[in-house]
Each structure stands twice: as C-alpha cells, then as structure tokens.
Amino acid sequence: MVQGVSAQRPEARATVNAAAVREAALALFAERGYHGTALSQIAGALGIRTPSLYNHMRAKQDLLRDIVSDTTEQVWAEYVASVDGVDDVVERLRRAVKTYALRHATHRREALIVNRDIDSLEEPVLAAVLDLRRRHERAIRGLIEEGVETGRFAVAVPALASFGILEMCVSIARWFRDEGPFSAAEVAEEYSDYALRIVGLK
Amino acid sequence: MVQGVSAQRPEARATVNAAAVREAALALFAERGYHGTALSQIAGALGIRTPSLYNHMRAKQDLLRDIVSDTTEQVWAEYVASVDGVDDVVERLRRAVKTYALRHATHRREALIVNRDIDSLEEPVLAAVLDLRRRHERAIRGLIEEGVETGRFAVAVPALASFGILEMCVSIARWFRDEGPFSAAEVAEEYSDYALRIVGLK
DNA sequence: CCTACCGATCGGTAGG
DNA sequence: CCTACCGATCGGTAGG
Numbered sequence: 186m187v188q189g190v191s192a193q194r195p196e197a198r199a200t201v202n203a204a205a206v207r208e209a210a211l212a213l214f215a216e217r218g219y220h221g222t223a224l225s226q227i228a229g230a231l232g233i234r235t236p237s238l239y240n241h242m243r244a245k246q247d248l249l250r251d252i253v254s255d256t257t258e259q260v261w262a263e264y265v266a267s268v269d270g271v272d273d274v275v276e277r278l279r280r281a282v283k284t285y286a287l288r289h290a291t292h293r294r295e296a297l298i299v300n301r302d303i304d305s306l307e308e309p310v311l312a313a314v315l316d317l318r319r320r321h322e323r324a325i326r327g328l329i330e331e332g333v334e335t336g337r338f339a340v341a342v343p344a345l346a347s348f349g350i351l352e353m354c355v356s357i358a359r360w361f362r363d364e365g366p367f368s369a370a371e372v373a374e375e376y377s378d379y380a381l382r383i384v385g386l387k
Numbered sequence: 388m389v390q391g392v393s394a395q396r397p398e399a400r401a402t403v404n405a406a407a408v409r410e411a412a413l414a415l416f417a418e419r420g421y422h423g424t425a426l427s428q429i430a431g432a433l434g435i436r437t438p439s440l441y442n443h444m445r446a447k448q449d450l451l452r453d454i455v456s457d458t459t460e461q462v463w464a465e466y467v468a469s470v471d472g473v474d475d476v477v478e479r480l481r482r483a484v485k486t487y488a489l490r491h492a493t494h495r496r497e498a499l500i501v502n503r504d505i506d507s508l509e510e511p512v513l514a515a516v517l518d519l520r521r522r523h524e525r526a527i528r529g530l531i532e533e534g535v536e537t538g539r540f541a542v543a544v545p546a547l548a549s550f551g552i553l554e555m556c557v558s559i560a561r562w563f564r565d566e567g568p569f570s571a572a573e574v575a576e577e578y579s580d581y582a583l584r585i586v587g588l589k
Numbered sequence: 590c591c592t593a594c595c596g597a598t599c600g601g602t603a604g605g
Numbered sequence: 606c607c608t609a610c611c612g613a614t615c616g617g618t619a620g621g
Contacts, residue, residue: 341577342569353554353558438592597616601611602611603610604608
C-alpha cells in the first residue's frame with residue numbers, strides 16, 4: 186500500500202503517546218490551571234477523543250502528579266549539582282540562586298503549575314512534594330546562616346531573606362518571555378546578584 | 388412571640404447578606420481557587436442552599452470580579468497615598484515597598500486570589516485590572532530609574548529589579564501566618580530593606 | 590429562604 | 606483509536 190509506512194510520515198497522522206499527552210497537559214494546566222482544564226481540551230489539542238486519552242494515562246490526577254513530582258525532584262537535583270565541589274559560601278549561594286532562577290525562566294510552565302496547583306495533589310504525593318520543597322528552602326537558608334556566621338553576609342533574618350530570594354526567582358516564571366528583551370541567562374545572572382545584595386554581601 | 392426579635396440574637400439564625408457571601412467566597416477561592424470552588428461549597432459554609440446565594444449575588448463570576456477589582460484599586464490607592472508628599476526618591480521607594488509588602492501580609496487571601504485566578508476574569512474587567520497593575524509596576528520602576536539617574540541607586544536593569552521587588556512582596560501572601568514568628572510590620576520593614584539593597588542604595 | 594429542576598459538562602468506563 | 610454511555614456535579618432558573 187502506498188501510504189502504509191506511516192512512521193516515515195509523522196506529520197500525516199497524529200502520533201499520540203504518553204509524552205504527547207503530558208506535553209498537552211503541561212501547556213493547558215499552565216494556561217488555565219488544573220481545575221480549569223478539562224480532559225476534553227487535552228484530547229482536543231491532540232486531535233483525539235477524550236476516552237482515547239486513557240490509552241496513555243490512568244487518571245487526570247496522574248498527569249498533575251507526574252509534572253509536579255518530576256519538577257520538584259529536578260529542582261533538588263539541580264541544587265545539589267550546582268553547589269557540588271564549591272566551598273566558598275558566597276559562590277555556593279550565587280550558583281544555587283542562578284540555577285533556580287534559570288530554571289524558572291526555562292521551565293515556566295512547570296513552575297506555574299507547581300505554584301498554582303500544588304494543593305490539588307492528593308496524599309501521599311502532596312506531603313512528599315512539600316517535604317522536598319522544604320529541604321531546598323532549608324538548604325538555601327543554611328547557606329545564608331553560614332554566611333552570616335562567618336561574617337560574609339549581613340542580614341537580620343536569614344529565614345525571611347531565603348523566602349524573599351526563592352520567591353523572587355519563582356516569579357520569573359510569571360513574566361518571563363522568550364521573545365522578551367532579556368535572555369534567561371541574563372535574568373539568572375541579575376537575580377543571583379540581587380540575592381547576594383539581599384543577604385548583605387560585604 | 389418569644390423568639391421573634393432575631394436581630395438581637397444573631398447567633399440563633401444565619402445572617403446572610405452580600406458581605407457574608409463575599410467573605411465566604413474570599414476564604415474558599417483563596418484556599419481552593421476559583422475553578423476549584425463550587426457555589427454549593429460557598430452556600431454550605433453559610434448554612435444555606437445554593438439557590439439562596441442568588442438573593443445576594445448575580446453570578447459566580449461577579450464574586451471574583453469584585454474581589455479582584457477592589458483589591459487592585461486599593462493597591463494603587465495605597466501606593467499613591469504612601470508616596471504622597473514625600474520628595475526623596477529613596478524614601479518614596481521605601482514607603483511604596485513597605486506598603487505593598489504590608490498589604491500582602493495583612494490581606495493574604497485577596498492577594499492569593501488575584502495572583503492565582505486573575506486569568507479567570509472575563510473582559511473587559513480583565514483588561515482594566517491588568518492595566519492598573521501595570522500602572523503600579525511602572526510607578527515602582529520609575530522610582531528606581533529616577534534613583535539611578537540621580538546617583539542614589541546602582542542597578543543595571545531597573546525593570547528586572549522592579550519585577551523582583553514586587554513579586555518578592557506578593558509572595559509574602561503565600562507563606563505569611565498570623566501565628567508565625569514575624570509580625571506583618573516586621574516583614575514589611577525587612578522587605579523594604581531588601582528592596583533598597585536590590586536597587587543598590589548607596 | 591426553600592424544593593424542584595434545567596441543560597451542560599465533568600472524569601471515567603464498556604465494549605469494540 | 607472510536608461511539609455510546611455512566612453517575613455526579615456544575616452554575617443557574619422557576620416558582621413559591
């Protein structure tokens with residue numbers, strides 16, 4: 186048959202698989218929120234009917250869980266890698282913040298979903314995700330406290346500074362645009378500088 | 388009749404009015420989001436049936452519109468009042484940020500709704516709200532630019548600094564707790580200090 | 590303030 | 606991958 190080899194013509198047929206469903210969910214959850222997105226919209230974006238989605242997923246909740254869990258785990262892994270082998274506390278904080286800021290410019294949709302719909306997760310996933318987030322916040326706070334103790338930083342309340350720095354980075358996902366005047370790297374560089382200013386780098 | 392004067396016994400009967408409906412909507416929208424909240428839940432919180440809500444409102448969308456519009460207008464009015472009569476650009480920025488930060492600690496629910504569900508607003512309200520938000524951001528950016536031009540501040544990209552400062556304040560609504568270790572005034576004081584550090588106050 | 594009810598839509602299943 | 610369909614729930618209305 187002439188058009189029998191559809192694998193060689195991927196544009197001729199919708200190639201739907203689990204990754205495609207997740208990508209569509211990522212786009213729609215980020216735009217309209219988890220509760221604001223219907224599975225019929227995800228199916229529509231893929232050019233299939235709603236029941237066909239169930240060939241590639243088990244439930245709507247699983248789509249959210251995968252996105253949020255993977256993202257949270259990646260944030261922690263990136264943090265660990267960013268400070269690995271770096272001794273100076275100033276440089277450790279700079280790299281940790283730059284990495285976190287960069288992620289929020291380059292993975293905007295994931296960040297928007299985590300911060301908007303995290304409470305829509307069911308247990309025990311929610312508890313695990315919140316635990317990993319707290320671990321990251323405590324690590325950043327620990328760097329600030331270490332810098333204060335060693336006289337490199339000067340800030341009254343390390344906990345408040347860590348919240349301010351992290352949330353400032355998170356918010357990048359809300360306004361950053363690829364077509365905008367600043368590159369992701371520029372924003373990350375500038376924000377890591379803000380972080381060092383907030384903690385009163387001497 | 389013995390229990391005829393119900394106005395003297397407000398605890399004996401649910402006193403539902405438009406303000407009570409709005410208060411219930413405020414609590415539930417903030418907790419579960421606009422799309423995640425059903426009118427039946429708002430009615431349930433008030434001890435009435437869903438159709439009875441319509442004696443006090445026209446539509447669910449109107450509840451969101453009132454909350455978001457009023458909040459956005461108050462933010463702008465508070466900004467104007469905070470810098471009124473103050474000439475020094477350093478003091479103007481300090482007061483503007485302190486006011487904005489304080490609001491996000493004292494009006495957490497309103498802030499959470501504005502930042503989570505603003506896109507669920509219908510036009511033309513959405514456009515008006517976004518316009519007022521932009522006006523506030525431009526005002527803060529203008530203060531930073533003025534400070535840089537007059538040599539009081541030293542920051543490379545005033546637009547990025549204004550985003551960072553404002554979103555850092557917005558995020559207070561996400562973690563602040565009345566029972567927490569910091570008072571709203573303390574947080575506002577500390578964050579206005581962070582803002583001046585970010586812009587490189589000399 | 591209520592009961593009764595509307596059409597629409599939700600996430601998900603049966604069965605092919 | 607589809608059609609047909611499930612019970613539940615949605616925001617909202619009729620009518621008292």
